[in-house]
Amino acid sequence: MTGSFEGGRRSGGGRSDGGREGGGRFSGRDGRGRDGRPPRGRGSAVDVPRRAAYEAVAAVHRDGAYANLVLPGVLRDLGLRGRDAAFATELTYGTLRQEGTLDAIVAAASGREVARIDPPARDALRLGAYQLLHTRVPAHAAVSATVDLVKAVAPGATGFANAVLREVASRDHDAWVAQIAPGYDDDPVAYLAVAHSHPQWIVRAFADALGGDLDETARALIEDNERPPVHLCARPGRADAVELAEEVGGLPGAFSPYAVYLPGGAPGELDAILDGRAHVQDEGSQLVAAALAQAPLDGPDDRWLDLCAGPGGKAGLLGALAVERGAHVTAVEVTEHRAVLVEQATRGLPVTVEHADGRTVEGTFDRVLVDAPCTGLGSLRRRPESRWRRQPSDLPPLTRLQRELLGAALRVVRPGGVVAYVTCSPHPVETQVTVTESARRSGYPVDLVDARPLLPAGMPGLGSGPTVQLWPHRHGTDAMYLALLQRSA
Structure with missing residues (x-):
């Protein structure tokens, strides 16, 4: 993130007039360029940070882009820095996180389903509703600036947008939720989904992982909607x-x-x-990689394997630890461009990168990390569009792949060696079920090692073991899951 934003939900109103240096209007008969996007040249009456947020949000919905990849380019192209860049970032990520609830509110305020609203107008309305309900931008400024945006991207919807935004501004977020959400006593999962902007199936998955505690589930959902901090790994x-x-x-x-x-x-x-x-690197990722490196084992300890290494964060940490331990890391990545990222991330470290499918790896290793592909439900605060793209139908092929990768790890780890199975998802099917089934089907004697003593002393909320589930609301990390499996001698 560029700069720091003090005008969002926590303080101030942002520079709602920031970035107007250009003056003028969008060119083109309908206010858009030939590709349907607002032209990026100077000369727009639309507030530039809001225009940046609109372009990023529109790219996510129109092109299937990812906000963390598209937004930096938009900010660079529009020359935004400091508070203006931070305001655009807050609008982009906040709008995407709150999209489900914002859509329900816009539908109620407009009297029509959001699917029937022209996509450019719909994205602009989402941005406007977010400002009205989740920032301290004055209502008149949020409405006026959003109407200017609609005038540029969907001029035929200007009057409609003005009416909808004024209706949205007539009550606050909690009042809207009380109006549009089912009663908590009648359907708590449906209520939490609307109140905290998550699909119902994800709410159920979180609740299952938290032992059915709906109060804690609500806290987890609330934390998912907060802007995550940036963590470095020294x-x-x-x-x-x-x-x-x-x-x-x-x-x-x-x-x-x-x-x-x-x-x-x-x-x-x-x-x-x-x-x-x-x-x-998120602190949770650091903790699970370090736990594998610290797990006790007998015998040789110089052959380490990262079975799903891209983009290289955990391989980088393991490689740095391997230097101190006289070990060598083999980092395997099936996707070519991600294998290149691993090479870049581990340059100068005792790491050999292989572009291969982890399920086909041969050899014998003392420590193996399986950072398995997953739904990514544990990092929704960092990838806000994922909560709306992922579906329950994604689970069967992912869990099949997870079990095959963990099975391969148990095959190549030596007797007495340790495997760390890691996912950035708390979904029980991707965590406990995958571990149990993989161990049962492996054909090898496998023991679960209690992972809790391998995490920092005094770390709260680690449960009853032997596996560990980290949470944003408990630990300030992504929701990383860790299971340590040791092949019996």
């Missing part, structure tokens, strides 16, 4: 977390000895990132 042997925190103006992490919390800014521009002393 690579062992190359940087000290305390010193790195002082260098970048951040704070040492609460749990991982390698973690640094950044207050904002663009981490990719930091000297520590550029010279390989650190990389961007």
Whole structure:
């Protein structure tokens, strides 16, 4: 993220007039360019940060883009920095996170299903409704700026948008939820889905993973809608977390000895990132990789395997730890461009990258990491569009792949060696069920190792073991799951 935003849900109103340096109007008969997008040249009456957010949100819906990939280019093309860039970022990610609830509110305010609203007008209305209900931007400024945006991207809908936004502004978020959501006592899952903008199937999955505790489920959903912090990993042997925190103006992490919390800014521009002393990595990812490296085992300990290594964060940490331990890491990645990213992330470390399918790996290893492809439900706060793209039908092919990868890991780990199975999802089918079924079908004697002692002492909310489920609302990390399996001698 570029800059820091103080005008969102926590304080101030942002620069709702920021970025108007250009003046003028969008060109074209309908206010859009030939590709259906607002022209990017100077000369628009539309507030530039809002235009940036619109372009990013529209690309997500129109092109299937990912916000974290498309937004930086939009900000760069429009020359946005500092508070203006932060405001555009807040609008983009906030609107995508709250999309489900915003759509229900826009539908109620307009008297029509959102699917029947012209897509450019629909995306502009989502942005306007987000400002009205989740920021401190004054209502008149949010309505006026959004109507200007609609005038540029869908001029025929200007009057409609004005009426809808004024209706949205007539009550706050909680009042809208009380109007449009089912009663909590009647259908708590449906209520939580509307109140906290998650599909019902994800709400059920979270509730199942939290033992049916709906109050805690609500806290998990609320945290999913907060802007996540940026975490750095200070690579062992190359940087000290305390010193790195002082260098970048951040704070040492609460749990991982390698973690640094950044207050904002663009981490990719930091000297520590550029010279390989650190990389961007969620603290939860650091903890599960470190737990594998610390798991006790007898016998040799110099052959490590990362079975699904892309894009390379965990391989980078394991490689740095391997230097200190005299070990070597084989990092396997099935996708070619991600294998290139692993090579870049592990340059100068004792890591050999193989472009291959992890299910076909041969050899014998002492420690194996299976960071399996999954639904990514544990990182929805970082990838807000994923909650609306993922479907329950995604689970069968993913869980089949997860079991095959874990089975392959159990095949190549030596007797007495340890396998860490990791997913960034708390869905029970991707965690407990996959581990149980894979161990049962492997044909090898396998014991579950209690992972809790391998995490920092005093870390709360780790459950009854032997596996561990991390949570944003408990630990401030992505919802990483960790199971440690040891092949019996």
